[in-house]
Amino acid sequence: MHIDALKTLALDALEELKARDIVQLDVSRLTSVTDLMVIASGTSSRHVAALASNLVQKAKEEGVQPRGVEGENGADWVLVDLGDLVVHVMMPETRQLYDLERLWADLPSDLERESELSGA
Template structure:
């Protein structure tokens, strides 16, 4: 599945169940693990689980088998690995604590890595 189609599928799945503060991070120049990370918030542990489950169900319906899911019902953070796109669904307080948006924005790009001798 093309990355733009995957991104649309995931955002639609999250919006369908009223995810909050959906943010897309392009990390393609920062890591070889994935190209995009999508971070969204749910209003409760149950909502977080429902959002992640909806992403998994919509991906499977489109013929895409998720590579993995971390977290389970009742957790405050669930990760869905779709290969080129990794989805993080969290409670707002967990999202503030880990602040993935700032974490990934503060990392040097691959170009910076070459100038500074690599990451420690």
């Protein structure tokens, strides 16, 4: 599935169950692991789990098998890995603590790291 369609699928699944503060981060220049991250908040652990579950269900309905889902047990932070897109669904307190938006904004790109390692 093309990244734009995957992003639309994820955003629609999150918005369907009223996720809060949805943010998209283009991390394609920062890491080779994924191209896009979506971060969203839920209002309770149950809401976080439901948001992630809905996303997984919608992805499977469209023929996208998640590569992995982590954190479903505690449901303070659930990560859904869809390959080119990784979705973090978090409780507001957990999101504030880890501050992924700032963390990813402050990272040097892979190219910058390679030039630093090569001494250029």
